[in-house]
Amino acid sequence: MAGDTVITVVGNLTGDPELRFTSSGVAVTSFTIASTPRTFDKNSNEWKDGEALFLRCSIWREAAENAANSLTKGMRVIAQGRLVQRSYEKDGEKRSVIELQVDEVGPSLKYASAQVTRNERKGGGGGFGGQQSSGGFSQAPGQSSTQPDPWASQGGFPNDKPPFG
Numbered sequence: 001m002a003g004d005t006v007i008t009v010v011g012n013l014t015g016d017p018e019l020r021f022t023s024s025g026v027a028v029t030s031f032t033i034a035s036t037p038r039t040f041d042k043n044s045n046e047w048k049d050g051e052a053l054f055l056r057c058s059i060w061r062e063a064a065e066n067a068a069n070s071l072t073k074g075m076r077v078i079a080q081g082r083l084v085q086r087s088y089e090k091d092g093e094k095r096s097v098i099e100l101q102v103d104e105v106g107p108s109l110k111y112a113s114a115q116v117t118r119n120e121r122k123g124g125g126g127g128f129g130g131q132q133s134s135g136g137f138s139q140a141p142g143q144s145s146t147q148p149d150p151w152a153s154q155g156g157f158p159n160d161k162p163p164f165g
Contacts, residue, residue, distance in 0.1 A: 011035030019068035029064035059102040
């Protein structure tokens with residue numbers, strides 16, 4: 001991936017993610033992130049919104065299904081991926097668009113909390129000892145994972161021992 005333009009975008013979804021499948025059955029989810037910079041105006045002593053960036057995004061395969069099942073309109077998200085430019089012709093006119101091919105996406109925890117549930121890996125193998133799982137996000141606080149929570153002990157660490165001392 002040398003030469004790719006990798007960026008991270010934080011913003012709100014302008015609509016619910018749209019899950020589709022290619023003719024060969026590969027899942028792809030599309031969504032738009034609105035990212036609005038805010039600056040503090042010392043003269044008026046208030047925050048002001050800047051010009052919003054609306055960035056069209058797509059994510060593929062199992063991550064596409066996880067995103068479609070987990071993300072909803074208005075949700076604040078963090079997405080990381082590669083900027084790509086597509087050119088096409090419409091009505092005899094050449095056009096170009098810039099999109100984000102998302103590698104990772106999830107809810108921002110700045111103003112919200114999320115319950116993460118792991119999905120069983122399709123096809124097995126990979127990862128450490130062949131036990132790799134991919135995560136999906138769920139906003140429902142009452143849901144429980146089928147796997148034990150190693151951080152659930154009183155001290156917040158397994159065996160009540162912090163990892164660095």
